[in-house]
Amino acid sequence: MASARLLNYWWPRRGATPLCGVVARATVRGESMGAILELGARSLLEAGAADRAAVWLQSAHHPEIYQGAIVEAGSGIVPEEWKQLDVSPPFFGKLLDSQQPLTHLRDSSVMSLIGPLVEMRSAVWLPLRVERSSLGLAMVAMAKVRPAPESELLRTVADEIALAVAQRQDREQFRLRREELAATGRLQQAILAGTHANLLLTQIAAQAIRYARAAFVALGQASPTPQDSPRFEILAGPREWAGLIHQEPMVEVWRTAIEQRRSVEVSLNELGITRPASDWFESERVTRVVAVPLEVRGQQLGVLLTGLAPSARPAAELERVESYATLATAALWGEDREKRLSEVESSYRAVLETSSEWILVLDPKGTIREASCSARQSLGLEPARLGRVQLEDLFSPSAREAIVAWRTATWSGQARAPLEAQLSSENLVRLRFRGGPRNVDREESRWHVAVEDIAALRASEQSSSQAEVELRTVLDSVDSGVLLFDLEGRVRLVNDRFMQLVGLDRRRTAELATFEALVEAIAGHFREPLAFAVRWRELLGRTEEASWDELELMRPTRKVIERFSRPVMDAGGQRLGWLEVYRDITGQRLIHSKLLQTEKMAALGQLVSGIAHELNNPLTSIMGYAQLLLGRRLEPELGADARMIYQEAERAGHIVKNLLLFAREAKPERRPVNLNEVVERTLALRSYELKIENIAVETQLDPDLPLTLADAAQMQQVILNLVVNAEQAMQQGRGHGHIRVRTQRLSTQRLALEVADDGPGIPPEVASRIFDPFFTTKPVGVGTGLGLSIVYGIIHEHGGEISVSSQLGQGAVFWIELPIVAAPAMAPNAEEAAPAPTPLPAAAPDKAGQLPVRRERVLVVEDEPTVAQLIADVLREEGHVVETVLDSREGLERLSRQEYDLVICDLKMPHLDGRAIYRALVRAGSPLQHRIVFVTGDTLTPHTLEFLDTCGLPYLAKPFLVEELKAAVRRALSVAPSPLQMVAGAETSGRPRDVRRKR
Numbered sequence: 001m002a003s004a005r006l007l008n009y010w011w012p013r014r015g016a017t018p019l020c021g022v023v024a025r026a027t028v029r030g031e032s033m034g035a036i037l038e039l040g041a042r043s044l045l046e047a048g049a050a051d052r053a054a055v056w057l058q059s060a061h062h063p064e065i066y067q068g069a070i071v072e073a074g075s076g077i078v079p080e081e082w083k084q085l086d087v088s089p090p091f092f093g094k095l096l097d098s099q100q101p102l103t104h105l106r107d108s109s110v111m112s113l114i115g116p117l118v119e120m121r122s123a124v125w126l127p128l129r130v131e132r133s134s135l136g137l138a139m140v141a142m143a144k145v146r147p148a149p150e151s152e153l154l155r156t157v158a159d160e161i162a163l164a165v166a167q168r169q170d171r172e173q174f175r176l177r178r179e180e181l182a183a184t185g186r187l188q189q190a191i192l193a194g195t196h197a198n199l200l201l202t203q204i205a206a207q208a209i210r211y212a213r214a215a216f217v218a219l220g221q222a223s224p225t226p227q228d229s230p231r232f233e234i235l236a237g238p239r240e241w242a243g244l245i246h247q248e249p250m251v252e253v254w255r256t257a258i259e260q261r262r263s264v265e266v267s268l269n270e271l272g273i274t275r276p277a278s279d280w281f282e283s284e285r286v287t288r289v290v291a292v293p294l295e296v297r298g299q300q301l302g303v304l305l306t307g308l309a310p311s312a313r314p315a316a317e318l319e320r321v322e323s324y325a326t327l328a329t330a331a332l333w334g335e336d337r338e339k340r341l342s343e344v345e346s347s348y349r350a351v352l353e354t355s356s357e358w359i360l361v362l363d364p365k366g367t368i369r370e371a372s373c374s375a376r377q378s379l380g381l382e383p384a385r386l387g388r389v390q391l392e393d394l395f396s397p398s399a400r401e402a403i404v405a406w407r408t409a410t411w412s413g414q415a416r417a418p419l420e421a422q423l424s425s426e427n428l429v430r431l432r433f434r435g436g437p438r439n440v441d442r443e444e445s446r447w448h449v450a451v452e453d454i455a456a457l458r459a460s461e462q463s464s465s466q467a468e469v470e471l472r473t474v475l476d477s478v479d480s481g482v483l484l485f486d487l488e489g490r491v492r493l494v495n496d497r498f499m500q501l502v503g504l505d506r507r508r509t510a511e512l513a514t515f516e517a518l519v520e521a522i523a524g525h526f527r528e529p530l531a532f533a534v535r536w537r538e539l540l541g542r543t544e545e546a547s548w549d550e551l552e553l554m555r556p557t558r559k560v561i562e563r564f565s566r567p568v569m570d571a572g573g574q575r576l577g578w579l580e581v582y583r584d585i586t587g588q589r590l591i592h593s594k595l596l597q598t599e600k601m602a603a604l605g606q607l608v609s610g611i612a613h614e615l616n617n618p619l620t621s622i623m624g625y626a627q628l629l630l631g632r633r634l635e636p637e638l639g640a641d642a643r644m645i646y647q648e649a650e651r652a653g654h655i656v657k658n659l660l661l662f663a664r665e666a667k668p669e670r671r672p673v674n675l676n677e678v679v680e681r682t683l684a685l686r687s688y689e690l691k692i693e694n695i696a697v698e699t700q701l702d703p704d705l706p707l708t709l710a711d712a713a714q715m716q717q718v719i720l721n722l723v724v725n726a727e728q729a730m731q732q733g734r735g736h737g738h739i740r741v742r743t744q745r746l747s748t749q750r751l752a753l754e755v756a757d758d759g760p761g762i763p764p765e766v767a768s769r770i771f772d773p774f775f776t777t778k779p780v781g782v783g784t785g786l787g788l789s790i791v792y793g794i795i796h797e798h799g800g801e802i803s804v805s806s807q808l809g810q811g812a813v814f815w816i817e818l819p820i821v822a823a824p825a826m827a828p829n830a831e832e833a834a835p836a837p838t839p840l841p842a843a844a845p846d847k848a849g850q851l852p853v854r855r856e857r858v859l860v861v862e863d864e865p866t867v868a869q870l871i872a873d874v875l876r877e878e879g880h881v882v883e884t885v886l887d888s889r890e891g892l893e894r895l896s897r898q899e900y901d902l903v904i905c906d907l908k909m910p911h912l913d914g915r916a917i918y919r920a921l922v923r924a925g926s927p928l929q930h931r932i933v934f935v936t937g938d939t940l941t942p943h944t945l946e947f948l949d950t951c952g953l954p955y956l957a958k959p960f961l962v963e964e965l966k967a968a969v970r971r972a973l974s975v976a977p978s979p980l981q982m983v984a985g986a987e988t989s990g991r992p993r994d995v996r997r998k999r
Contacts, residue, residue, distance in 0.1 A: 023157075027164040033057075036168065037069040040138070040161035045071055047157045048124065048140035048149035054116055055128070055161055056085045057136035063310040064088045066136055070116055082116045085137065089113070095125055096134055121145045126158040130166040180211040187327055197335035204327050205235030208306060212320040215286045215307040216241045219328060220254060222302045230254070230302050237307075245305060250289065254303045257291035263322055264291045268307070290318060292325035294332060301332040358451035359434065366391045366407050369446055379423070379451065391449070396422045406431065411447065420454065428454045481582035484568070485540065489515035492577060501582055503556035515540060527552040539565045540578055550585075558769070559586045590789065612656045613908060616937030616958035619656070621866035622649040627962040628873065653959045655684065670798075672707035672821050673715060675743055675753060682719040683741065686727070694736035695727060702744045708751055709821045714794045719755070721787045722814050726757035729812070733760040737811075751820055756813040762806040770804065856901035856973055860884040861891035861917065862935070863909040867958075871904055871935075874962055875969060888912035892920055895928065902973060903928055907936035907944065907955070915947055933972050935960070 023040050031039075037055045045053035056068030066085040070078050087096065117123055120141040128135040138158050140149065184207070190200055205217035216237025220230030232245050244250055249271035257264040266289050286307035294301040304325040308317055352359060352372050358379065361370035368389050371381050379394055392403040399421040406419045410433050418432045434448040471493070475482050481498025485491060491513050499506050502522045512518050519536060523529040532551065539547060546566035553559040562585045568577040626646035634642065683690075683697055690697055723739060730737035742754040762770065771792040795802045799819050806812035858880050862868035868884040875882045883900075885891040888909045895903065895917075907914035914934050921929040934955040938944055948955055956968055 021160070023160050023164045027167055033165070033168055034069065036164055037161075038071065040157070040164070041069045041071045043157045043161070044126075044138055044140050044154065045073060047153045048142075050140040050149065051143040052116065052120060052139075052141040054082070054085075054139045055136065056083075056138075057128075057165060058134070068136065079115070085114075085116065087137070092137075095137070096127060098127070117141055119143060122148075124148065124151075124154060126154060128158060128162040128165065130162050133166075135162055135165050135169075176211060180207065183207055183211075184323075184327070188330075191327070191330050191334055194334065195331075197331045200331040201328055202235055204324050204331065205237075208321060208324045209236045212306075212317055212324060213309060214321065215309060217324075218242075218245055218305040220245075220303045220305065221332070222300045230258075232305070241307070250305075253289055254291040254305050257293045258300060258303055261293055261295060263293075263318065263325075265289070265318060288314070290321050292322055294325060294329040296329055296333045301329060304328055358453070360391065360449045360451060361446050362391060362407070362449060363446055364411055366404070375451060378453075380425075394423055396424055396426070398422075403431070407449075430454055430457075479583075483518075483580040483582070485515055485578040485580075487575065487577060489540065491515070491518065498582055501559070501561065501584060502553070525553060525555045527554050539580075542567065559584055560589045561585070613937035613958075615652070615656050617864040617867055619649050619653050619959040620935075620937075621864075621870050622646075623653070623959045624870040624874065624962055624965075631962075649959065670709050670711050673710045673712045674705070675708055675710075675715065675751065675818075676701040676703075676705055678712055678715050679719055679741055679743065679753075682716050682723065685720070686723055690723075690727065690739070693727065693731060695730060696738045698738065698740045700740065700742040700744075702751075705743050705745060705751060706820045708818045710798050710818065714798075718791050718794050718816070719753070721791050722755040725787055726755065726759060726812070729759035730757060745820075746817065749820055750817050753816040753818070754813060755816075756811060758811040761808040761810055762804065762812050763808060771802075855879050855881065857881045857899070858883070858902045858904060858969070859891065859894060859900045861888055861903065861905040861909070861914075862886065863888065863906060867906075867935070871965065874965055878966060878969070880969075888917060892917055895921065895926070896924070900928060901931065902969065903932045904969075905932055905934055907934045907947075908938060918951060918953070931972060933968050 022043055023036060026036050026039050037057070040055045041053045044050070044055070051073045052070065054068060054070035056066035059065050059067050064087055066087055068083060068085070070082045072078060087093070116139065120143055122145055123139055123141040126138040126140075128138055138161060140154060187200065187203060187207070190203075201219055205219070208214045208217050214237070217235045218232050218237075218241060219235055220232040222230055232242070245254075253264055253266050253271070268287055268289055271289065287310045288308040290306050290308060292304045294303060304321070306321055308314070308321070352361075352370065355372045356374050357372060358375035359372040360368050360375055363369055367387060368381065368385075368391060369387055371379070371386060375381060376383070381389070381394075391407055392400040395403050402419065403421060418430050420428060420430045422428055430452040432450045432452060434450045475493060475495035476497070478495070479497060481501045482493065482495045483491065483498055484493040494509055494512075496506055499509065502525055504512070504521060508521070512521055519533050523533045523536075526532040535549070542565075546564070548562065548564050551561040551563055553561050562583045564581045564583075566579055567575050568579050570576050623646055626642050626649060629642040630639065630646065679699065679701060683699065687697075719741070723741070726737075726739050738758050740754070740756045742756075743751065744754075745751050771788050792802055795816055795818075801817045803815050804812060805815070858875055860868050860871050860875075860882060862871065862884065863886055865886060868886060872882040872884050883894070885894065889911050891905070892912060894900075903917075905914045905917055912920075914932075914936075918929065918932060921932075930953075932953050934948070934953060935958060936944065936955060937958040954968055954972060956964060
């Protein structure tokens with residue numbers, strides 16, 4: 001009840017005039033803030049003759065919740081919650097921002113929402129301000145509506161309260177600041193004294209909690225490996241924050257601070273992290289998260305992470321957090337520096353002990369304090385003598401004076417030249433200053449001297465010279481170019497092969513002694529010289545990374561060069577120089593390109609085979625029905641139309657056949673080939689493109705041209721490449737032209753092929769290189785530079801010759817000579833002929849000259865509806881009973897349930913193909929295995945030909961003629977007995993004849 005006694009002491013009875021300066025006198029006497037606020041509220045109550053008065057101040061932890069005192073005129077009990085005022089409603093925002101010191105409120109709807117105004121009819125609000133700083137709010141409320149109290153008197157009391165509060169707060173801030181400065185001073189002394197970092201960091205975090213109003217402080221120390229995240233530890237505050245630090249939004253905050261090297265402040269609501277269920281998290285309101293990087297001289301030591309409550313002065317609190325981050329940086333840096341000094345000292349000791357050199361460590365007076373193991377053994381320096389023997393004591397008496405003069409001048413910086421002198425053992429050595437001074441234990445400096453055995457040095461130099469000669473001999477013997485640079489970019493070694501690859505005279509090696517000289521000399525020999533030079537400089541600047549790259553050499557000849565680069569390291573991992581190995585891989589790239597072309601052509605062959613199969617199906621139907629129409633009596637105009645349809649379908653069939661011959665899969669095999677036929681097939685493939693490009697083609701083919709031993713597919717590739725080359729040349733010229741292809745016999749042993757065009761011609765400087773791999777004069781994307789190279793290789797593999805003659809503006813002529821096959825070796829190439837139905841043994845013709853026709857049951861298994869219907873229509877006209885099925889599985893099921901005299905089956909179908917149906921009949925022992933006629937649109941792929949040859953059954957190649965179909969059916973029915981005949985009497989009819997293809 002101290003506050004009640006204080007009020008009785010300070011405050012007069014009700015109704016009397018308020019004592020002037022009551023609040024000020026209480027402040028001077030050092031009363032508590034609560035007592036001052038209650039005195040202030042009483043003063044306002046009396047000054048305004050009010051029924052209720054209150055004074056609220058801003059909360060340090062919650063800016064929107066004001067804390068204070070409230071009094072009433074009567075003896076009623078004031079609710080405890082009225083001592084807190086929520087100023088978040090918009091009304092209070094306007095009131096606090098208003099420049100008017102008084103606001104009179106009569107709105108009952110607003111008053112009902114504010115707890116301290118319950119039962120009140122009007123109120124006067126007074127913002128408490130000192131200068132521009134808002135400290136809080138005062139309120140005087142009346143239970144009855146009456147004139148407003150005297151504003152001047154209320155303003156005077158409010159100003160007195162504001163001054164008292166400001167003075168009290170300033171005194172408290174001053175006390176805390178003085179206390180903080182003293183604590184910070186103690187921390188700085190502890191850092192300088194080398195106190196352990198863990199203890200210092202804990203104290204720093206505690207100060208940040210107390211003085212910077214931080215809710216928690218966490219430190220993330222940098223990991224030894226840069227790619228790893230910092231290891232965080234909660235130094236002060238609730239441990240629940242440990243689980244939040246590694247949530248992705250929080251990670252982004254401290255990672256941004258580290259990467260951007262600046263403090264990062266983010267609202268906790270913006271982060272959207274999940275807070276744990278905890279009484280602390282319910283009672284404390286952390287609204288900001290601050291991350292401050294800990295960095296010294298560009299070295300990242302870690303990051304300080306803290307959470308701050310709402311504050312009226314956020315910038316000041318951020319500066320205070322950054323000051324504590326600076327203290328944490330100093331603590332970590334001190335410990336890290338001591339650790340690094342210890343590591344450096346340990347490394348120095350290890351190097352000194354393991355060094356093969358004679359190293360002496362001297363103090364300024366010339367006393368030998370330390371020595372490497374080699375020096376101790378070679379100079380007779382026992383460990384007990386270190387620290388008691390001078391440098392000059394190791395030398396002969398006649399040399400000691402010179403030694404003293406040399407070390408004195410060297411120590412003072414007047415001289416650094418080596419000195420040769422004789423040891424007491426009469427060995428001649430050279431003294432060389434190796435560095436210093438080195439500060440040890442912060443008390444005395446030391447410097448290093450290397451002692452070199454001159455006799456051993458001369459022997460080593462002689463051995464090195466011999467090794468260099470041997471190395472150069474080996475390098476000049478390898479097929480790769482080799483370059484070796486030292487750390488300064490000087491050329492240590494270059495072999496003859498490198499100079500040969502880049503087109504430099506071996507005698508220029510001496511003048512090309514540096515990297516830059518080499519760049520200037522050879523960059524122009526490569527494609528894109530500037531980019532080549534930039535890339536080369538980048539490679540030389542690398543430290544530990546090996547690399548491979550490919551270069552395109554343009555001069556003296558066009559080549560593809562592979563370059564391997566890597567640093568040269570000593571046994572200790574220190575870089576000594578840079579090695580580059582250059583290898584000519586033009587041949588490999590050519591082989592690789594040919595393999596790619598082969599794979600491309602194989603894929604094209606598979607694609608064309610599938611397309612041809614699909615095209616042959618509609619072509620079969622078109623040709624077949626056109627023939628059926630032609631066999632009927634039509635009007636002349638309709639007959640002409642049907643004939644045109646048949647002829648065009650037949651032409652399309654020839655085109656498909658040529659495509660199959662060009663793109664078929666076949667092993668390279670040389671057989672006697674009619675070159676004229678190869679020319680005609682090849683030109684047929686390009687006829688459409690040549691036509692639309694306005695390029696006329698003239699052929700002069702020798703009708704008596706003998707066969708030549710060649711691979712037909714490769715010869716077709718040769719002709720196609722030459723024709724396409726001529727076509728592209730004319731397209732780049734005037735856009736039209738003329739190509740002439742001629743064959744002729746030169747002698748009994750040789751024949752010739754000539755491909756000529758009237759394009760722009762070939763420049764003389766280019767003509768000698770057109771057969772080089774990858775050489776092209778065409779724009780990017782038009783040519784690969786391999787077409788003529790492939791032609792050259794194929795012709796020479798066939799024992800032939802190829803040459804070119806050209807004049808600018810008058811076109812070019814490619815002349816090829818090939819050997820003629822000797823007469824006994826001549827044999828036709830069966831694969832070059834169009835596939836035909838299997839010849840069957842002829843049956844005896846009837847009186848009309850045709851084979852006898854029997855009425856038989858025929859099953860047609862064909863997945864193409866139009867082709868199946870065509871076969872059925874043709875055979876029904878012949879009087880047969882025909883069933884068609886489009887699904888091969890259904891066809892096999894019918895064959896197992898019903899009897900048929902003949903099966904006509906497509907070779908390629910979904911689900912079950914013709915092979916599967918045939919094998920099923922063989923397994924079942926069905927006689928129909930001998931009465932199958934296959935139809936197929938693909939007769940050139942190896943697996944198709946292999947199957948047809950193996951089974952020996954007849955086949956029709958799509959598109960087929962109606963007459964071919966009828967003839968094949970008649971022969972198949974006449975050659976083999978029907979299944980019914982075989983069942984009825986195998987003895988009288990004899991064994992079934994095996995109908996096989998004649999080879």
